[in-house]
Amino acid sequence: MAEAHQAVAFQFTVTPDGIDLQLGRDVLRHLYLSGLIACRKRLITLKSSVLSGVYPASPSTWFAVVAVTLGSLYGKVDVSFGLITKISNLLPGQSVLTPVSRTAVSAVIFSSGVWVSGILLYRQVLRMLLSYHGWMFEPHGKRSLKTKLWAGCMKVMARRQPMLYSFQMSLPRLPVPRLEDTIERYLQSVHPLMDEEKFSRMKSMAHDFQKDLGRKLQKYLHLKSWWATNYVSDWWEEYIYLRGRGPIMVNSNYYAMDFLTVSPTTNQAARAGNAIHAMLLYRRKLERGLIPPVMALGIVPMCSYQMERMFNTTRVPGVETDFLQHLVESRHICVYHKGRFYRLCLYDDRTLLSPRQLQTQFQRILDDPSPPQPGEEKLAALTAGDRVSWAKARSDFFSQGVNRVSLSSIEKGVFFVCLDPDALGHQEEDKNSLSVYAKSLLHGNCYNRWFDKSFSLVVFSNGRLGLNAEHSWADAPIVGHLWEVLTYCN
Known part of the structure; x- marks a missing residue:
């Protein structure tokens, strides 16, 4: 209904003189907002890349180095030991720039070189420290002197608060074993x-x-x-996961549970609204690199590459091999309830919907009495079967028309949400309740989970949460980090 209503803003008719195209005010407004959001996102990504790329330095430290160098020249002290003068003599445009301007430009070039050299030196030293693996093989509480000295150096090197990708350029390469x-x-x-x-x-x-x-x-x-940097990761992803032709349900996908004894609310719509709002705030921090990297022992940074595909990612089936489709931006989720699929927009123009607004949308879905369309209820069973059959069905029945648009809405969503009518969770009086809860999260009834999405959030009627995650895009600790933040905040 929402797509049909918005389509009225875009009209064209075929006349003897050609095509008469009419763009309504709404569609022009949406085009403007889309362009504005895209530019803003690129600027945020650029800023995050720059700040992560110059870690542990920052643009302010560059200004400080330049200011100190220029100040020393003003005080008749040459901290460059003659290099600034040599750079000045090599600068082109001798007749255009005044001697003072050439000196200032040379000082800026020298300062930038010193600043960049400091960053490269830091990375090399950190890479050497991270190449030490002796701490892995020592028993807890019995550290050798060498390991203690190493840990002290690591604390000094990582003293400044890092961003998500601050250590990526400093991680050592995976060595090839003999x-x-x-x-x-x-x-x-x-x-x-x-x-x-x-x-x-x-x-x-x-x-x-x-x-x-x-x-x-x-x-x-x-x-x-x-x-x-890792000679095996791309082969591992393709040959261990994406080339597997068997069902990924149970064989590859895994699940995560809610707190067993604590529940913030029994209202299904309210819990869904709060959880999804928290996930989207997490996604915003993830995109801006504001989440600190995972640190072993609190001092050893782990690779953060897998985290960038946590949202807006779908495993697309193929006859010989699958591939991962990751979108830079997505502003909706797909919701499944009692055999019906819903496309739920998460933003009002540029503003993220509040938990209360999301709760209202979910309650409308829960209260909707309309029956599923023919073939709609068990559509997700295609993602539970073998990959070749799903790939052929996708090519035969979802390559054009309404089916293609509907499938695209599911695959291009931020993630998938399942509103289950069952009330599951751990119950003291029922010894099998935990097994039933786990089986529902792992496979459901085989057609109420979209197993191809990076993860499917499951919200039960009693407010309990769960998660089913596709495995190829990342290892379980990556999803575990998201789940710990989510359950802590909700």
Whole structure:
């Protein structure tokens, strides 16, 4: 209904003189707002990239270095030991710039070089510190002197409050293990699964591989490791996850539970509104890089790359391999309730809807008595089956027309929301309640979860929450970080 109403603002008719195009005031306003939001988002992203890229420095430190250098020249002290003079002599346009202007420009160039050199030196030192892994193998509470000194240096290096991607350029590359060590670990892992005859044959094959083909492949790995920070992550994503042709429901997707004994409210619409509003605030901080990176032991930064695909991401099926579709911007969610799909806009122009406004929208969905359209109720079962069948069905039935528009609304949403009519959760008097709760989050009835979305938020009729997450775009700790923030705030 909403799409049909908005379409009135855009009209065209075919006349003998050509096409008569008429744009209503509403559609022009929406075009203007879309462009404004896109520009604002690009500026925010640029600002975040700059601040993360120069960490631990900042633009203010650059101004400070320039001011100190210019001040020293004013006081007749050359902190550059003659480099500013050499830079001034190399500057073009000697006849255009005055001697004072050339000196000032040279001082700015020298100061910028010192500033950038400090950042690069910091990154190199931090990368060297992060290459130390001895702390992983020492028992808790029994740290060696070397590890204590290392931890002290790490605290000093990460003293300034970092942004989400501040340490990305300082993380060491994943080292390529020795071929001999890889084969030895493989043989140790398969030995308990084989009898002596099969293991002896496998050992012989492993040694033949090590002498011939293994050495060639090892050289390719080293070559890739020179230009890729992680030589295995893209292959792991594609061959372990995206090329799997079996159902991702149960086999790949996982779930997260709500607090078992604490519930802020039993009102389903209110809980959904509060949770989704908190998630969108989290997304805003994520996009601006304002979330601090996850730190092991509070001092070792973890890679934050996977977090950028948490929202606006869908796994799209293919015949041979799936692919991940990630949108830079999305302003709606898709809601499923009693076999019906709803497209719910999250913003009023540029303003995020409040929890109360979202609650009102969800209550309208819950109160809607309309029945599902033919084929609508069990549409999501396609995402629960094998990937080849889903890919062919998508190509045959969702490549054009209304079906394509409807599927696009689901796949381009921020995430998927399921309003379940069941009242599930942990109950002391029912020993099976936890199992029923977990099974509902893991697979539901196989057609009330959209398993391809980055995650589906499940809200039960008693106000309990749950989450079903697709695995290929990130590991579980990434979703766990979102879930901890959400459950803490709600």
